[in-house]
Amino acid sequence: MESAASQAITLSRTARRWLGCALLCLVSPFALAAAGSSPEPLEKVIQRVDAGDFAGADAQVALALQQPGLDDAQREALLFQRERMRRILLDFTLDRAQAMAAVKRQIPDLREEEFRRWDEAGLIEHLDIDGERRWFKRAPSNLFRVSSEAVARRSPDIKPPEEGPYETLGPHHVEVIDAATVTGSSSLVPRRLQVTQSIKVKADAVPAGQVIRAWIPYPRAIPGQQEHIRLLGSVPEGAQVAPEDTLQRTAYLERRAVAGTPTEFSVSYEVTVSARHIAIDPDKVQPTPADPALAPYLAERAPHVLFTPAIRAFSRKVVGDETNPYQITRKLFAAVDRIPWGGAREYSTISNISDYALHAGHADCGQQTLLLITLLRLNGIPARWQSGMVYSDNAVGYSNLHDWGAVYLAPYGWVPMDVTTGALASDVPALRDFYLGGLDAYRITFNDDYAQPLVPAKRHVRSETVDSQRGEVEWEGGNLYFDQWGYDFQWQVLPRKGK
Secondary structure (H helix, E strand, O other): OOOOOOOOOOOOHHHHHHHHHHHHHHHHHHHHHHHOOOOHHHHHHHHHHHOOOHHHHHHHEEEEEEEEOOOOHHHHHHHHHHHHHHHHHHHOOEEEHHHHHHOOOOOHHHOOOOOOOHHHOOOEEEEEEEEEEEOOOOHHHHHHHHOOOHHHOOOOOOOOOOOOOOOOOOOOHHHHHHHHHOOOOOOOEEEEEEEEEEEEEEOOOOOOOEEEEEEOOOOOOOOOOOOOEEEEEOOOOOOOOOOOOOOOOOEEEEEEEEEOOOOOEEEEEEEEEEEEEOOOOHOOOEOOOOOHHHHHHOOOOOOOOOOOHHHHHHHHHHHHHOOOOHHHHHHHEEEEHOOEEEEOHHHHOOOOOOHHHHOOOEEOHHHHHHHHHHHHHHOOEEEEEEEEEEEOOOOOEEEEEEEEEEEEEOEEEEEEOOOOOOOOOEEEEEEEEOOOOEEEEEEEEEEOOOOOOOOOOOOOOOOOOOOOOOOOEEOOOOOOOOHHHHEEEEEEEEOOOOO
């Protein structure tokens, strides 16, 4: 989960230097000659980017763009590798001195040897870009989530990060289970929510008079989970809400830029969100039926859901000889839950997110969810994605981006799963396994799948190519990335009737 506050991003000296080199590669015959007479396939270019060979990747892109017969999709895929490198540089902003200084803020007497050892062990995420090591800007804080040794060295004056209000066992979980016991319902303790979500584009991000197009996430109608959606208004007026069946639903707005003035968009609505609880008897779970409607949720889907050799090996180790679909699901859920949470790189910069989650040593909610989806599908168990925003009662003042999913277990059908929140600390099975078959009533769902087209269609490559929680912005001249605008999510849980 990412912070709901967006941050300004500035280009590092390394980024500026690389971008200058990239521009030279567009015209330099020496760079093209070094790349060879025929370009590498796109897969090889992607591998070069992943390995930090930005100069080599850019030269290959330049060579490929000169080939005759390229269609629009091929050209866009090649140009996106340049954009991906630019975005990676916006994530990997720290040099060694800056990375050490950030760790020292929590370990004042940090030793060079400690930093080197943790770095070489992969505990401080870095990437060697054209021979120069750069550190991920969130790596210093992630260190204290993945290393017990680092935690033990942290100054006692440093307060550990707090968990979200529903990430540990609390009264709301008990409320849901008690209501399920009394009513026998799977849709429980509804909350009425009022939301205003907004986007503010920086002044002069586009030329004055140009039309800025914005997509703001909007809730999907999901029977028993999310219902009675009512649009209250928008700024500017006239929001175009995507149809109900849009899997990544948004409200679309347009506004002209004014010189020296930020351009603001917002949409306001009400929605009723219910908790879910499906009591699953493992002995009653059946093999997945041969239903064509389930086929897409059993299949690989490049680039982020692939049954790689490493995924297969991990699955064999975890699943063993288990055959009951529920028990397989529980084993895989627990294995992914054990991966430490860590602040995430932008998803658009990662070439295979499930593989990244398996190997990075940490993963955030969307990365864990895609890994679990991949593992479940590999084992013949349908799995799919959901995502949106989590929040709390007003007194707590908490909201955050969040991703979770659903798994199909016959005869129960689709049941929710939130592997990042994971197992709760309880001896009561219904509470311990609350998030394997249930959800709290404090999450709004914008998306029922990942990497789906927006309505109306976006003309330029998205800032977030996988998820849709912050929004998207573009103009005639191209996409506006996250360093050019910010978002805000304001909510109010309305009083319940009779209270």
